[in-house]
Amino acid sequence: MADSKPNVAALVAQMPDTDQQQKNPNDPNAVKTASKVTGPDPQEAQKAFAAILDGGRETILELIGALRDPSDADFRDYKAGYVLHGVCLLAGLPGKDDQRKVLAEAMASQLKSGTQSAAAKRILIRQLQVAGGKESIAAIGECLADESLSESAVQALMAIRDGVAEPLRKLLGKAGGRSLVAIAQALGELRDSESLPALRKMLAGGETDARRCAAVALTNLADVESADAILKFASSATGWERSHATDLCFVMAEKLAAAGQKDKAAAIYTQLRDTRKDKAERHISEAATRGLAALK
Amino acid sequence: MKLYPRRVTRRHFLTGSAAALAGVSIVPRRVLGAPEVPPSETLGGALIGVGGRGPGTWSEMSKGHKVVKLAECDVKWLSQADNKTRYTDFRHVLERKDIDVVAIATPPHWHALISIAAMQAGKDVLCEKPMTRFIAEGRAVINAAKRYGRIYQVGTFGRFSASKDPKNILNRKIMKSGLLKNCEAVIIKRGGLKVKEWSGLVNAKPHPVPPNLDWDMYCGPCPMKDFHPHRIGGTHRGYWDYEGGGLCDMGQHYLDPFTWTWGKDHTAPVEIEASAPPAHPEACGMWGWVELKYADGFTLVFDSNEWGPLYSRKQYRGLKLEDLDEESQKKVQAMPDEPPLLTFAEAVKTRQPAGGNAEVAHRTVTILHLANIAIRVGRKIKFDPDKEVIVGDEEANRLVNVPMRAPWHL
Numbered sequence: 058m059a060d061s062k063p064n065v066a067a068l069v070a071q072m073p074d075t076d077q078q079q080k081n082p083n084d085p086n087a088v089k090t091a092s093k094v095t096g097p098d099p100q101e102a103q104k105a106f107a108a109i110l111d112g113g114r115e116t117i118l119e120l121i122g123a124l125r126d127p128s129d130a131d132f133r134d135y136k137a138g139y140v141l142h143g144v145c146l147l148a149g150l151p152g153k154d155d156q157r158k159v160l161a162e163a164m165a166s167q168l169k170s171g172t173q174s175a176a177a178k179r180i181l182i183r184q185l186q187v188a189g190g191k192e193s194i195a196a197i198g199e200c201l202a203d204e205s206l207s208e209s210a211v212q213a214l215m216a217i218r219d220g221v222a223e224p225l226r227k228l229l230g231k232a233g234g235r236s237l238v239a240i241a242q243a244l245g246e247l248r249d250s251e252s253l254p255a256l257r258k259m260l261a262g263g264e265t266d267a268r269r270c271a272a273v274a275l276t277n278l279a280d281v282e283s284a285d286a287i288l289k290f291a292s293s294a295t296g297w298e299r300s301h302a303t304d305l306c307f308v309m310a311e312k313l314a315a316a317g318q319k320d321k322a323a324a325i326y327t328q329l330r331d332t333r334k335d336k337a338e339r340h341i342s343e344a345a346t347r348g349l350a351a352l353k
Numbered sequence: 354m355k356l357y358p359r360r361v362t363r364r365h366f367l368t369g370s371a372a373a374l375a376g377v378s379i380v381p382r383r384v385l386g387a388p389e390v391p392p393s394e395t396l397g398g399a400l401i402g403v404g405g406r407g408p409g410t411w412s413e414m415s416k417g418h419k420v421v422k423l424a425e426c427d428v429k430w431l432s433q434a435d436n437k438t439r440y441t442d443f444r445h446v447l448e449r450k451d452i453d454v455v456a457i458a459t460p461p462h463w464h465a466l467i468s469i470a471a472m473q474a475g476k477d478v479l480c481e482k483p484m485t486r487f488i489a490e491g492r493a494v495i496n497a498a499k500r501y502g503r504i505y506q507v508g509t510f511g512r513f514s515a516s517k518d519p520k521n522i523l524n525r526k527i528m529k530s531g532l533l534k535n536c537e538a539v540i541i542k543r544g545g546l547k548v549k550e551w552s553g554l555v556n557a558k559p560h561p562v563p564p565n566l567d568w569d570m571y572c573g574p575c576p577m578k579d580f581h582p583h584r585i586g587g588t589h590r591g592y593w594d595y596e597g598g599g600l601c602d603m604g605q606h607y608l609d610p611f612t613w614t615w616g617k618d619h620t621a622p623v624e625i626e627a628s629a630p631p632a633h634p635e636a637c638g639m640w641g642w643v644e645l646k647y648a649d650g651f652t653l654v655f656d657s658n659e660w661g662p663l664y665s666r667k668q669y670r671g672l673k674l675e676d677l678d679e680e681s682q683k684k685v686q687a688m689p690d691e692p693p694l695l696t697f698a699e700a701v702k703t704r705q706p707a708g709g710n711a712e713v714a715h716r717t718v719t720i721l722h723l724a725n726i727a728i729r730v731g732r733k734i735k736f737d738p739d740k741e742v743i744v745g746d747e748e749a750n751r752l753v754n755v756p757m758r759a760p761w762h763l
Contacts, residue, residue: 075556092556093549093591095660096630096639099731103631128559128579135555135633142634146731149748176579183576183634186756187748208577208758215756239759246762266760273762297444300473307500337450340475340501347502 063112065119068105072136073097094135106143110156117144117163126176138180145188161189165196168206175205182206186213191220198224204236211239215246222249229255238270245274253280260286269298276305279312281321288328303329303341310348319352326352396701397451399424399476401443401467402459405587406481410458410508414479417698423452428567429585441567443467447474454701457481458508460585462575462595465490466761468505469497477504479697482605483596484711484718486575488741489754491715493763498711506697506707507605507714515610516694516708524672526688528616528651532681536650539667540615542607544658547599553591553636557581574761578635591637597725598637600655604721609709612720615651618713621738622720623648627727628661643724648738655724726752 075092096102109116123137148157164181167173173181182200185193186209197213200206201224214221225240229252232240241259244252252274259271260283272290275283287309291302306325314322330345398420400411404427414420426440434441443463446452447470455471457464457480465485468478472494484507485491498505515521527533559579562568568580575594578584589595590602612618622645629640641661645653656664674682694708706712719741726749727734735744743750757763 092554093552093636094555094633094638095549099628099630106631127557132558139555139631139633143631146631146729146748149730149746150732151745186751187634212576212756212758216751235759242759242762243756270760296448297470297474300447300475301470304473304497304500337475340503344501 063108063116065109065112065116065123068108069120069123069136069140071097071101071105072139075135092135102143103147105140106147109140110144110147110153110160114159114163117160118167120144121164121167121173121181124173124177124180126174126180128176129174141180141184142187145184148188157188158190158192161185161193165189165193168196168200175203178206179209182209182213186216189213189217191217193217194221194224198227201225201228201232201236201240207232207236208239211236211243215243218247222247222251225249226252226255238266241267241270241274245277248278250278253278253282256280257283257286260290269302272302272305276309276312279309279316281313281318284309284313284321284325288325292332303333307344307348314348314352323349323352395419395421396453397421397423397449398454398456399426399446399449399452400456400458401426401446402457402463402481403427404429405458406508407456407458410456410479410481413508413510414454414456414697417696418701420454424449428571429563429565431565431567433565442570444470447471447476452476454479460571460589460595461597461601462486463573465494465763466574468494469763472497472501472503472505475501475503477697477701479506479508481508482609482714482718483601483721484605484714485722486596487753487755488719488722490763491711491718492741495711495715502704504697504700504704504707505711505714506700507609507709507711507717509606509609510709511606511610512613512713513694513696513708515614516691521610521614522690523674523685524614525616525691526685527672527674527677528649530677530681530685530688532677532684533649533672536647536672537670537676538615538650538672539652539654539670540611541654541656541664541669542611543656543663545607546603546655546657546659548639548657548659549599551588551590551596551599551602552638553588553598553633554581554583555633555636555638557583572758574757576758592635593637593729594635596637597721600637600640600643600724600728601718601721604655604724605714605718608717608720609714611653612713612717617647617651617720618716620647621716621736621741622646622653622723623736623738624733625723625727625736626733627724627731628664629728629731630660631731632729637725640728643727645720645724653720722753 075094109120120141124141125132148160164185167181168178185197197210200210225243228240256271256274259267260275272287288306291306294302306329310322310325326345326348330342333341400407400422403425424438424440424446426443426446428441430439430441433439436445440446455476455478457467461483464480468480471478560581562580584592591598624646627640627643632638639660640657642654642656642664654664695705697707700707723736730749734746734749737744743753
């Protein structure tokens with residue numbers, strides 16, 4: 058911890074102005090005059106980031122207080138967000154895990170703030186995607202139910218990965234629309250076996266989007282109990298959905314084969330080989346034939 | 354919210370196909386069931402992403418065989434799409450049985466997913482460079498090409514001429530022989546990487562989404578951000594969401610002959626270090642140089658010549674046959690020449706991998722992604738070329754396989 062509290066505003070202000078200032082953001086031609094940045098002197102910038110990180114929680118919160126998204130009415134420039142990102146990267150260096158946790162906790166604490174806009178909270182979640190760890194999971198998990206934040210929250214949790222299944226699983230039966238799809242897919246990618254019953258129920262249910270994302274998740278989980286249902290889903294599908302679902306069957310077969318369940322894999326390949334007779338699906342029957350041959 | 358495409362009715366599909374076929378009478382090769390494409394056969398083709406590099410990519414795909422364009426697709430055609438010859442959703446295009454080959458010239462954040470979906474649907478693919486947006490996408494494209502036995506060619510072709518140059522052939526033989534005990538080669542690429550030109554804006558306020566643009570579909574697997582005109586139409590290159598700045602834009606051109614010449618088609622650098630100002634979280638920005646070392650000692654350097662002092666750690670050093678002992682020299686000289694690389698058209702006809710196939714294109718673009726990761730995290734990183742993960746740096750490793758926005762997934 059530094060002896061005296063750093064001057065956050067001054068540290069932020071020392072970042073360089075953009076090369077060419079945006080003269081009138083409402084001008085449709087503003088893109089021509091909008092701004093690129095050459096960047097600060099790396100050593101000077103690192104000193105500023107270190108001062109903020111060393112300043113601890115209160116200093117970090119002051120920086121977060123200055124954070125604005127470009128869509129916020131009082132957005133002035135890129136500098137506070139840029140500095141926060143620099144602090145997150147610095148905190149990722151080996152040996153700085155204690156400071157990283159303080160930083161992550163400070164960012165996470167602002168996700169419930171009434172003063173931050175949803176856009177600014179999304180910036181914080183994206184920075185937690187960079188620097189967050191196990192200590193951030195609960196706070197990000199609480200954002201899953203907020204439609205304006207859930208998409209960013211799922212992506213941040215998937216970057217953190219270790220230990221994130223529980224908050225996602227809790228919402229599996231409650232979320233809807235795109236959030237449900239994101240959560241189900243995430244749980245599959247995490248290989249969360251505790252989600253199997255809920256995902257199987259989704260696959261058996263009537264709603265096509267839910268069935269589709271459940272099929273993706275159950276394939277990632279290599280759930281042998283769902284193999285027949287996924288095959289049926291693929292066989293009854295048409296158009297793009299058919300080739301997408303068929304690919305899940307191949308992935309399932311490959312995973313089962315890798316897990317030593319060659320008979321189950323062979324059953325999938327055999328069905329694909331024997332049922333895809335349309336000449337436009339010849340690549341499917343050929344791929345299934347190759348899959349069968351590889352099992353021997 | 355539109356998660357998946359509206360179903361195309363049989364009537365709609367037939368109408369569209371009939372309209373498309375009215376002007377050109379072709380029978381798709383897969384409908385004929387031909388194992389290979391006879392030289393006289395005409396293929397049905399589609400172009401996905403018509404702006405910028407669209408015409409050029411289509412032209413490259415059409416070389417050496419007869420391809421008739423049956424469909425075009427672009428997310429900026431909301432009011433112009435007829436789902437017959439003009440589409441906004443690539444999935445409708447891929448549903449068509451009369452399309453055999455697909456040229457993809459969208460921004461790079463769509464390259465991998467559309468390539469994979471096209472190969473799942475049985476199409477061969479020529480995809481504009483850079484091949485991918487992050488490293489894990491490349492492995493998924495390779496797997497799809499293998500699983501379905503499809504042809505994939507990346508849209509840069511420098512290796513085709515490089516592979517005919519005797520000097521390059523010798524360099525490749527030396528490297529591939531495994532006889533070089535201590536590789537001291539240092540290859541420096543200085544300038545020409547359009548770093549400032551393809552950097553992003555950092556103060557850009559949101560703009561209304563143009564009425565003809567499907568912005569949700571444009572963003573696709575990337576985080577949904579506010580619209581700004583600089584995020585589309587070529588300048589998308591300046592945003593990490595969609596590409597990797599001038600390095601990714603120009604780098605695959607430069608590296609396509611490089612990876613062939615130096616025998617780096619099946620491996621990747623193991624240590625990567627960059628000199629750059631701290632990176633912006635959204636906008637690709639400036640950098641000075643990136644040094645990439647391979648496990649065998651071979652060093653590749655990018656020097657932007659646009660920021661900071663020039664790279665001065667090492668000097669350029671090529672390879673010579675004399676770097677080997679006498680016996681090894683004889684062995685290298687006795688090595689047979691490799692067969693010529695197959696063009697996309699030749700690969701489609703013979704069903705053998707194209708010269709710029711998914712595996713080699715992936716290894717090439719991986720170099721660029723690793724360079725950008727080192728720039729973005731601002732520290733030296735170590736990469737395992739077999740497992741394709743960054744070792745000992747959790748933050749950096751999060752950029753190897755970036756979470757996608759659902760419902761999109763690898």
